[in-house]
Amino acid sequence: MLQDLFTPSVQHALDIVGIFVFAISGALLAVRKNFDVFGIAVLAEVTALGGGLFRDLVIGAVPPAAFTDLGYFITPLFAALLVFFLHPEVERTQLAVNIFDAAGLGLFCVAGTTKAYDYGLGLTASAALGLMTAVGGGVLRDIVANEVPSLVRWDRDLYAVPAIVGATMVALCIRFEMLTAFTSGLAVVTAFVLRLLALHYHWRAPRAWNRRSTAVEAEVEETP
Amino acid sequence: MLQDLFTPSVQHALDIVGIFVFAISGALLAVRKNFDVFGIAVLAEVTALGGGLFRDLVIGAVPPAAFTDLGYFITPLFAALLVFFLHPEVERTQLAVNIFDAAGLGLFCVAGTTKAYDYGLGLTASAALGLMTAVGGGVLRDIVANEVPSLVRWDRDLYAVPAIVGATMVALCIRFEMLTAFTSGLAVVTAFVLRLLALHYHWRAPRAWNRRSTAVEAEVEETP
Amino acid sequence: MLQDLFTPSVQHALDIVGIFVFAISGALLAVRKNFDVFGIAVLAEVTALGGGLFRDLVIGAVPPAAFTDLGYFITPLFAALLVFFLHPEVERTQLAVNIFDAAGLGLFCVAGTTKAYDYGLGLTASAALGLMTAVGGGVLRDIVANEVPSLVRWDRDLYAVPAIVGATMVALCIRFEMLTAFTSGLAVVTAFVLRLLALHYHWRAPRAWNRRSTAVEAEVEETP
Numbered sequence: 001m002l003q004d005l006f007t008p009s010v011q012h013a014l015d016i017v018g019i020f021v022f023a024i025s026g027a028l029l030a031v032r033k034n035f036d037v038f039g040i041a042v043l044a045e046v047t048a049l050g051g052g053l054f055r056d057l058v059i060g061a062v063p064p065a066a067f068t069d070l071g072y073f074i075t076p077l078f079a080a081l082l083v084f085f086l087h088p089e090v091e092r093t094q095l096a097v098n099i100f101d102a103a104g105l106g107l108f109c110v111a112g113t114t115k116a117y118d119y120g121l122g123l124t125a126s127a128a129l130g131l132m133t134a135v136g137g138g139v140l141r142d143i144v145a146n147e148v149p150s151l152v153r154w155d156r157d158l159y160a161v162p163a164i165v166g167a168t169m170v171a172l173c174i175r176f177e178m179l180t181a182f183t184s185g186l187a188v189v190t191a192f193v194l195r196l197l198a199l200h201y202h203w204r205a206p207r208a209w210n211r212r213s214t215a216v217e218a219e220v221e222e223t224p
Numbered sequence: 225m226l227q228d229l230f231t232p233s234v235q236h237a238l239d240i241v242g243i244f245v246f247a248i249s250g251a252l253l254a255v256r257k258n259f260d261v262f263g264i265a266v267l268a269e270v271t272a273l274g275g276g277l278f279r280d281l282v283i284g285a286v287p288p289a290a291f292t293d294l295g296y297f298i299t300p301l302f303a304a305l306l307v308f309f310l311h312p313e314v315e316r317t318q319l320a321v322n323i324f325d326a327a328g329l330g331l332f333c334v335a336g337t338t339k340a341y342d343y344g345l346g347l348t349a350s351a352a353l354g355l356m357t358a359v360g361g362g363v364l365r366d367i368v369a370n371e372v373p374s375l376v377r378w379d380r381d382l383y384a385v386p387a388i389v390g391a392t393m394v395a396l397c398i399r400f401e402m403l404t405a406f407t408s409g410l411a412v413v414t415a416f417v418l419r420l421l422a423l424h425y426h427w428r429a430p431r432a433w434n435r436r437s438t439a440v441e442a443e444v445e446e447t448p
Numbered sequence: 449m450l451q452d453l454f455t456p457s458v459q460h461a462l463d464i465v466g467i468f469v470f471a472i473s474g475a476l477l478a479v480r481k482n483f484d485v486f487g488i489a490v491l492a493e494v495t496a497l498g499g500g501l502f503r504d505l506v507i508g509a510v511p512p513a514a515f516t517d518l519g520y521f522i523t524p525l526f527a528a529l530l531v532f533f534l535h536p537e538v539e540r541t542q543l544a545v546n547i548f549d550a551a552g553l554g555l556f557c558v559a560g561t562t563k564a565y566d567y568g569l570g571l572t573a574s575a576a577l578g579l580m581t582a583v584g585g586g587v588l589r590d591i592v593a594n595e596v597p598s599l600v601r602w603d604r605d606l607y608a609v610p611a612i613v614g615a616t617m618v619a620l621c622i623r624f625e626m627l628t629a630f631t632s633g634l635a636v637v638t639a640f641v642l643r644l645l646a647l648h649y650h651w652r653a654p655r656a657w658n659r660r661s662t663a664v665e666a667e668v669e670e671t672p
Contacts, residue, residue, distance in 0.1 A: 031431075034378060034431060035376040037430055037432070038376060038385075039373075039375070042373075042376050058501075059510065062282065062284035063284065063345055067345055067352070073349065121511055121516070122515075122516070125511070125515040125521065139490075139592070143592065143594075144376070145372070146372045146594065147594065148593070149490075152478065161486075205486050206484060208478075254600065259601065260652065260654060260655050261654055261655070261656070262600060262609075263597075263600025266599065267600065286507065287507055287508065287573070288506060291569055291570075291573040291577065307656065308656050311656050367591060370596045
């Protein structure tokens with residue numbers, strides 16, 4: 001199995017770290033939206049487990065890992081509790097949250113691509129599912145919180161590109177039979193660093209090419 | 225099979241009742257949101273069947289019960305029709321709707337936990353999935369209606385706690401091999417009564433602990 | 449297999465056409481919502497593949513066709529690119545988009561019903577799932593874009609009814625063993641023409657029957 005690149009305990013620890021930091025980001029949004037303690041727990045669970053749950057449903061790995069590994073389920077509750085009691089402190093460490101979230105992004109895109117390929121998907125589909133594993137939780141978080149997903153907003157720093165790069169690296173490594181713990185780790189680190197660079201330099205993706213920008217704006221007003 | 229605690233016809237009748245009352249709540253929200261007759265039917269179906277559909281996809285019970293039992297599919301349409309023609313009357317009986325909805329909550333958390341355990345999930349995962357079966361339809365209803373889910377709003381009376389208690393009671397009964405029609409019924413009634421008490425006394429869940437509440441509010445304004 | 453009504457290449461070409469036009473509608477909404485290039489791609493993929501993905505998860509056809517057929521995955525990206533560079537031109541051809549979207553609606557409701565029946569669902573459930581295949585992508589598109597789904601809004605021309613008619617025609621043809629390439633095609637064309645007529649004559653579905661309309665409006669204001 002490709003998944004056994006790392007010893008199981010290392011892989012599991014990395015998964016838990018990724019789940020934890022994604023859960024923190026969900027819990028913080030819940031606090032900002034003024035949700036109650038259950039809302040905080042719900043958003044933490046959705047953000048942390050949503051991407052992997054979607055991946056497992058698509059590849060037919062039922063019941064999904066989120067429901068078979070107790071640690072996956074309990075970690076977001078712990079993150080929710082932490083944010084519930086300490087949220088001003090946690091918010092002040094937004095930099096730390098961003099760094100951990102970038103690490104989660106890197107870990108999830110690599111783990112997702114590898115697991116999808118293990119279940120028989122093609123290379124392109126595996127990379128696409130790896131990307132969805134990494135960004136899916138955040139999209140679900142924003143949908144439950146009734147916000148436009150941060151992923152698709154033009155005024156947010158690049159989030160998809162680092163995950164696309166990481167997932168593509170894994171797919172290429174599989175293609176050329178070069179997938180090892182080292183190359184996997186390299187893909188994680190590449191996605192991680194790219195995300196940090198995007199945050200630091202505020203890299204953004206372009207919006208649609210408006211050759212007649214004002215005219216188009218007006219048009220949009222008329223046809224909502 | 226654990227599910228055969230009640231005679232099939234009794235269990236089926238209870239399911240239909242739960243589906244019907246959840247469908248009413250979905251249809252009423254659709255009327256309030258000014259949706260057309262298809263919107264009313266869509267929201268009735270989503271609310272009534274969404275939680276069970278999610279549970280069945282997670283445990284791998286495909287095709288889900290919602291697509292194999294015609295009664296499950298038709299009941300929400302009937303509820304939608306009723307609300308379409310009689311909604312002022314139905315709204316005036318909000319008390320009745322709340323009581324039935326509480327009954328649905330109790331029935332679904334117990335049935336969901338039992339079915340999940342039947343399909344091989346662990347006790348904690350089964351209870352979690354029972355909770356999701358009970359509250360999932362309402363969350364999907366609010367997402368489709370483009371509202372912040374009632375479940376996570378701090379200004380709504382406790383909804384998750386009764387379902388958590390009911391699902392936990394079932395899990396404990398399974399653990400100690402005490403699950404009978406009587407103890408199942410007791411779990412349903414406990415969740416039902418807790419929800420009614422929460423409605424009557426306006427029990428609410430706390431929001432995040434604001435040690436510097438005004439400062440935090442201002443902070444939220446600045447960082448939307 | 450019922451699905452082999454058309455030669456595989458014809459069926460596949462029809463699927464790709466349906467996916468393409470749905471993707472265009474998703475990409476255009478993304479441009480209107482001011483999303484970045486990834487948002488445009490995400491919304492194109494969600495709109496084009498969401499309905500079929502849901503159908504495949506429900507009937508247990510995993511991995512879903514969206515992840516096994518590279519053409520299904522790449523077509524929406526191509527549509528997104530097209531809209532990204534040419535959106536003022538594409539928007540000006542709204543009529544063309546509407547016509548293609550109506551064709552997609554017809555194709556998807558027929559293909560969805562047929563595939564669901566192939567996987568062992570009952571006739572009513574198959575027709576329901578055919579309807580969901582046709583309209584599901586659009587609902588997901590609107591949810592991701594944080595809008596009230598166009599499907600349930602009273603101020604939009606009939607969209608569900610043509611798909612219901614098409615899906616029901618297929619179910620009846622299966623019931624009476626009359627499903628051929630010709631009758632399937634007839635169902636596609638019927639749904640297609642009905643949708644065009646609904647667009648042309650602005651057919652709309654009724655809202656809930658307000659016998660005391662003003663009183664009810666006021667009531668709604670008070671109990672949001």
